[in-house]
Amino acid sequence: MALSGVKNDRGELRILENLDELRTDLADYIAELSEAAVKERGVFAIALSGGSLIGLMGKLCEAPYNKTVDWAKWYIFWADERVVAKNHSDSNYKLAKDGILSKVPIVPSHVHSINDSVSAEEAADEYMFVIRQLVKTRMVSVSDISDCPKFDLILLGMGPDGHIASLFPNHAVLEETDEWVTFITDSPKPPPERITFTLPVINSASNVAIVVTGESKAEAVHLAIDNVEPNCPSLPARLVQPTKGKLVWFLDKPAASKLDDLQFSE
Numbered sequence: 001m002a003l004s005g006v007k008n009d010r011g012e013l014r015i016l017e018n019l020d021e022l023r024t025d026l027a028d029y030i031a032e033l034s035e036a037a038v039k040e041r042g043v044f045a046i047a048l049s050g051g052s053l054i055g056l057m058g059k060l061c062e063a064p065y066n067k068t069v070d071w072a073k074w075y076i077f078w079a080d081e082r083v084v085a086k087n088h089s090d091s092n093y094k095l096a097k098d099g100i101l102s103k104v105p106i107v108p109s110h111v112h113s114i115n116d117s118v119s120a121e122e123a124a125d126e127y128m129f130v131i132r133q134l135v136k137t138r139m140v141s142v143s144d145i146s147d148c149p150k151f152d153l154i155l156l157g158m159g160p161d162g163h164i165a166s167l168f169p170n171h172a173v174l175e176e177t178d179e180w181v182t183f184i185t186d187s188p189k190p191p192p193e194r195i196t197f198t199l200p201v202i203n204s205a206s207n208v209a210i211v212v213t214g215e216s217k218a219e220a221v222h223l224a225i226d227n228v229e230p231n232c233p234s235l236p237a238r239l240v241q242p243t244k245g246k247l248v249w250f251l252d253k254p255a256a257s258k259l260d261d262l263q264f265s266e
């Protein structure tokens with residue numbers, strides 16, 4: 001049985017009994033947002049991350065979703081990518097291609113992965129240019145309060161250190177507000193070279209989901225969601241605060257085990 005509720009200003013929490021329930025709830029959530037965006041805008045612009053998230057999205061490739069989702073209307077992006085060749089086992093693109101994109105009828109030209117033959121800095125600049133062109137044609141919407149792209153959905157995982165995308169604790173990249181996409185060459189989690197959406201872009205999305213499982217993340221979940229003193233201003237997951245969009249946390253019970261008292265409806 002899922003528990004769900006709203007926690008202060010930290011968004012909606014969905015705490016699932018087990019990974020199977022989480023996979024189903026996540027697939028339902030993504031399918032519903034896709035349907036709503038296609039109805040409203042004719043397209044669905046979704047940004048993925050790497051890690052366990054892709055495996056947890058796996059039900060989308062099964063019935064009924066594989067037939068009911070309007071895959072031809074999907075435009076795929078990455079909230080962060082490791083700067084490695086696309087066929088490298090570290091590539092977030094390869095992870096998503098093998099796990100999802102090759103199993104459903106996505107239009108290949110709608111898949112916007114980074115250029116893997118240039119430096120991290122050039123890859124970030126080129127990726128930002130590609131997004132800018134798609135904002136101009138409104139395949140990606142635009143925020144009405146900043147000039148940032150407004151993705152229909154940004155999906156994030158979270159590390160035990162509280163990082164999301166490739167935004168790591170106490171890293172200067174957290175301060176980047178001029179660029180939509182930036183790069184780092186010193187990621188504490190290998191590989192070191194990455195490109196990443198910046199916080200203003202993440203916080204301009206219509207919907208952001210953070211998907212976290214396992215006990216090793218319980219402390220970071222607590223610090224990212226609860227009212228803790230002293231506050232953890234540089235915990236990246238805590239800085240996910242969509243300005244006008246909606247934030248949803250998908251947690252399994254071990255990941256939610258250190259949250260302060262919860263009052264939920266079943």
Ligand SMILES: O=C(O)[C@H](O)[C@@H](O)[C@H](O)[C@H](O)COP(=O)(O)O
Nearest residue numbers: 049050051052157158159164165
């Ligand atoms: O490129 C990456 O390293 C990922 O995008 C990263 O941000 C990931 O989402 C988290 O580290 C959580 O990963 P897990 O869910 O596998 O722990």
